[in-house]
Amino acid sequence: MMIERKSEEDKISALPDDVLCLILSFLTLKEAIATSLLSTRWRFVWTMLPSLHIGCAKPIMKHYKSVNVFLALRRTEKITSFQLKCNSDHDCCSNYVEEWISKVVARKVEQVHISLCRRSQDFNTRGPRINSKVIPHSRPYQKFLNWAPLFHCTTIATLKLERFYLRYYLKEFTIVRNSRYTRCIDRNHLYDIVMQCDYDFISNYMKIRGWRNIKKTKVYITMYHDMKETVSEILQRVCSVEFLSLKYCRDDINPFPLDLPLFKNLVELRLFLKKDDSLIKELPAKCPNLQVLEVTNLDDRERCRYNFIGGARVHDLSIVPI
Template sequence: MANNNVVLCYFCSFSLLLSQMAKGCRSKCQKLGLIKREPDGVDRISNLPDDVICHILSFLSTKEVVATSVLSTRWRSLWTLVPTLDFEDDWRCFLRTSFVNVVGNVLAQRKAKSIKRLNLSSYIKSYGPDLIHTLVSTAVAQNLAELNLFLFYPFQAGLPSTLFTCRTITVLKLGWTINVNLTSSIYLPSLKILHLYLLYFANDDSLVRLLSGCPVLEELCYEDMKLNNTTSLKVYVPSLKKLHVKSHDKILHVDAPSLEYLQLEDTKIGSYFVGNFPMLQQAHVDIYFDQDGKENVSKFFNGIHQSKLLSLSTYTTEVLTFAGFEFPEFSSLVHLKLHLSILDSNFLIQLLLTKCPNLEVLDIAKIQDCSERRWTQPTTLVPDCLFSSLTVFKFREFKCSEEELEFIGYILENGRVLRTLMIQMVHWLRPKKISRAVSKLRALPRASKDCLINYQILDRRLT
């Protein structure tokens, strides 16, 4: 009887939400012809099989799923068959019962034989780590496929050891104040996606052991974790296809021959080792380094030189410009995206574009103004890509400065196979200035008669 009272309290807490949700959904469904009354008065949705309705409900949060039980007798127990648990971080609607009791009773009332997905993201301080341990252990015992666990606690929450030997889990995302203490064996034979954010590892080799226990891992996202007594991140995963790292002052070692996508965000290049990536398709680079790390930067770019798409952040291009860094040849590169603070002819033409002989798309965003004029008309040989392969040139954040016009003029004058020039102007340019800029751009000589110029107004407030 006590369990039923708690669940009933749960239902009543969402009656207003349910009525609003049902009214809005029913109106939309009627307009689309999805709900039509049959002669017996039962709508089409209620006539769907249980497994179909449960699949639809699996896309809702658990509180919304349970709330549907008051729709009709047909829906009273359907929520107990839904194979997902999604606990949101807003539980202020519970006035007479605690979140711990609600979760406990939801678990007790469930009839589904599996938990395919468990989501919990919360700032709640009214329950302790025992609840987390119980939830995760229950999910693992019921063939868990996906776990998303993000907690803001005044203390660290631990995880059950059974999670790290779960044979069914394919997606694991952990974040914030979670303590990962890997004292027993680790084997996750089905895990393909692993995201780790701001975690606390109990010992130095925990991450290495965790990754070595994931034989089919394809995607790893790692962000600023607190690994005790270590400053290194070692990623040796032959099956890895996608890697995203955001880490300050870590020694990064990567050996992933199957890697297709690499993103480094706000990462210092110190003692750096990156293997050769023959399968690499995209590299998004946001790095910084000091003079002592210049040699390691060279090793890094040699490691990614086979990428087909390369994107460099503003800070990265700035430090590379002033360091006079010389790039290796990017023979496979077809798409280059640069975020610039200055237009430096030596960096853009001599150091970079001459190393991209097969470049097809050049995408530049000049996002800052600099009083120091850097662009001068190059006196070196024109890069091969302008003669033979560059077909699309995009210039974003155009402010109609003289150096911008000169740089664009250089590309137009030498781009023999160029077909499209897209100019994206900043929103604050006055109409008269825009009109004058368009006239100047149209007057620029073009090596390609097929080149068309498209103009857009970029509104930063919408980006």
């Protein structure tokens, strides 16, 4: 019986390095390093992993003092996937993120997932408030624009950034790149913004005035709360796009008109609104080159589609059946 068990162990140890690395890639870095205690065969396998999945960076930084010292232990320069998911309530990894980012970007990382928990809810002191809680601006990750290497690294196919407050979801920012399109998702409990284009627009998107240079981008906006300032700011930023979809269920429709910009490039507009929302007429009237308008009534799910020549005017929508 002992001979058979030893034989089975030998079979596992005889697996090639790439297979062992594949097995360890499903583990966190801490668990992968722990396998070095199994036998001499496993001692250095973790150093060949092309992925780094870290639960908390603080123990590594405390022991090795710097990212360079830790990475020097690895037998491969390549890092295909980097994950940092720290659930600590003390926001302990924020001080190390920039150093990790610079090192993994230098190694042509392809997938990045960073998830951090903040001790304070002061995510953005300039944002509006709901029930005395600070609400983030529509500007994605305004506090972390110094993470610029992530946004400008074209080798990254998937980038996902998350913020939590004591397990309470605050914000998610995701970038997906492939041969067909680039997609950016900015999500929190107030709204979802999905932007998609057939070219890489991320560098322009992250600039202060870069949104005005993303004309060919399709923008899908879903508002979950009636926040006049927030939706007005978002619409101001996307006023140069050619395609816009807006889903907005306002609590008080008529007393709070929105400050609408001029959408001079918009050719297709999709609206998901309540039956009596004045935006059904007001927003198309701000689109002088509009060609297609699709309106969906959120009350009874009726949908109407219109084609225009030379843009829509207010009186063109007076016969809207909804």
